[in-house]
Amino acid sequence: MAVANLNIPTFPPFDLDDHTTTATRWEKYKKRFLNLCVALNVQDDKQKLALLLNYVGEELYDIYDSLLVPTTDGSHETYEHAIKLLDGHLNPKSNVTYELYLFRNLKQNIDEL
Numbered sequence: 292m293a294v295a296n297l298n299i300p301t302f303p304p305f306d307l308d309d310h311t312t313t314a315t316r317w318e319k320y321k322k323r324f325l326n327l328c329v330a331l332n333v334q335d336d337k338q339k340l341a342l343l344l345n346y347v348g349e350e351l352y353d354i355y356d357s358l359l360v361p362t363t364d365g366s367h368e369t370y371e372h373a374i375k376l377l378d379g380h381l382n383p384k385s386n387v388t389y390e391l392y393l394f395r396n397l398k399q400n401i402d403e404l
Contacts, residue, residue, distance in 0.1 A: 299342070300331075303346075304349075304350075305351050307350050314383055317381040317382070321374065324346065327342075336371075337370075340368065340370040343373060343374075344373070355373060355376060359376065
């Protein structure tokens with residue numbers, strides 16, 4: 292079987308070390324990845340998924356793999372589903388009760404009108 296000579300550009304893996312800014316860095320990473328797909332003229336969903344999983348790095352790929360529920364028909368193995376899974380993992384969960392507590396304890400300063 293012949294293998295095509297593919298020259299895909301380098302792209303940095305997603306860094307999971309700094310947990311305080313993971314959500315904002317993940318949003319930027321997704322935008323940069325979509326820019327790369329536009330530049331490479333990648334429109335096929337399977338190719339986008341393959342490139343994403345290749346570029347995110349081993350650690351995030353392992354997380355994706357552990358979140359993925361295998362199906363017999365492979366229907367969940369799409370780019371959009373992968374983004375949804377990774378968004379759910381990397382975006383922080385908000386505690387509504389705590390957020391209400393913070394909001395209700397806000398005080399207006401004297402210099403604020």
